Amino acid sequence: xxxxxxxxxxxxxxxxxxxxxxxxxxNWRRLQEAYECxxxxxxxxxxxxxxxxxxxxxxxxxxxxxDMLAAGIDPAKATLFLQSRLHEHAELYLLLSMITxxxxxxxxxxxxxxxxxxxxxDLSTYGFLGYPVLMASDILIYKADHVPVGxxxxxxxxxxxxxxxxxxxxxxxxxxxxxxxxxxxxKVPGTDGRKMSKSYGNAVYLSDSPEQVIAxxxxxxTDPARVRRRDPGNPDVCPxxxxxxxxxxxxxxxxxxxxxxxxxxxxxxxxKGVLLQHMLPVLQPIYDRRQDLAKSPEIVQxxxxxxxxxxxxxxGETLLEVKTAMHM
Ligand code: TRP
Ligand code: SF4
Numbered sequence: 001x002x003x004x005x006x007x008x009x010x011x012x013x014x015x016x017x018x019x020x021x022x023x024x025x026x027n028w029r030r031l032q033e034a035y036e037c038x039x040x041x042x043x044x045x046x047x048x049x050x051x052x053x054x055x056x057x058x059x060x061x062x063x064x065x066x067d068m069l070a071a072g073i074d075p076a077k078a079t080l081f082l083q084s085r086l087h088e089h090a091e092l093y094l095l096l097s098m099i100t101x102x103x104x105x106x107x108x109x110x111x112x113x114x115x116x117x118x119x120x121x122d123l124s125t126y127g128f129l130g131y132p133v134l135m136a137s138d139i140l141i142y143k144a145d146h147v148p149v150g151x152x153x154x155x156x157x158x159x160x161x162x163x164x165x166x167x168x169x170x171x172x173x174x175x176x177x178x179x180x181x182x183x184x185x186x187k188v189p190g191t192d193g194r195k196m197s198k199s200y201g202n203a204v205y206l207s208d209s210p211e212q213v214i215a216x217x218x219x220x221x222t223d224p225a226r227v228r229r230r231d232p233g234n235p236d237v238c239p240x241x242x243x244x245x246x247x248x249x250x251x252x253x254x255x256x257x258x259x260x261x262x263x264x265x266x267x268x269x270x271x272k273g274v275l276l277q278h279m280l281p282v283l284q285p286i287y288d289r290r291q292d293l294a295k296s297p298e299i300v301q302x303x304x305x306x307x308x309x310x311x312x313x314x315x316g317e318t319l320l321e322v323k324t325a326m327h328m
Contacts (some may be wrong), residue, residue, distance in 0.1 A: 004145035006035040009042040012060040016067040017203035019188045019196040029072040037078035048128045065300045067206045070290035081307030088315035093137040136160035141315045143176040171325040189239035193221040222268045233261040247278040
């Protein structure tokens, strides 16, 4: 039997890149083999920061679902759905908001950080403050046992646990207390050496063709101290080497790349060539699948509708239990 229920969501930021692949999707793909999985596109959560610019949201959802399918999320194994299609989440969010003290939300470190960082947006909204309450509702409505998230989401998960405990204390044991499944993921640098991110323009996308991948890796930033071919380099400070850690087998890294770099035995272009030899066979099947999927655009709608029907069963049941417990 299944080891329990897993739930996770991703905000629709558009096309997905290697950061998403190794930070989440690869892990989701493994989890779907052993757990009852619910994965969703968190479009309401996107609104908390993008409320003023919603024109692209449909397209972003579509691109993201195509990337998820191409990366191996299998609708026959996992339930894949769109958050805003499940109004049950919104109803539970409203009910949970009644029992969530505002100071719990105000002292959330991710909230404070983001509000300071995203200075171009006015994030003094009720919806942005309530972000973790909506997230708690996403999780608790499926009575999820495990929630795979990155470290930045852990404070939100802790809040979801506190809200669930408070609910159970007030109305009886209805909600399951979810556990964070902290995803151990490698550092994924972008082509400029900074963290891979759409907003930095340094990302390699799952939808990039092999030619595009090559064109992005070739000029990628290396150890800045290695200026000439004959200068020895230091892989420990080179973002290309961080990608080798993901794609290149350890034996080859230890015997060819690392010593070759330190002794100037290999040049950076050779080094990137080796990287591409290992990278392209991983990315090519994803790219091919994505090209195929894009030929039948109705697939996104079909997958999400099917996911909606399956998710609704569970969400509807929990909501009924919640309302009964609350005498509503
Ligand atoms: N906040 C998550 C993120 O930005 C997305 C998300 C929304 C989520 N609801 C969730 C993740 C519920 C896990 C569980 O990555
Ligand atoms: Fe980086 Fe490879 Fe060049 Fe060394 S040889 S600096 S690891 S790209």
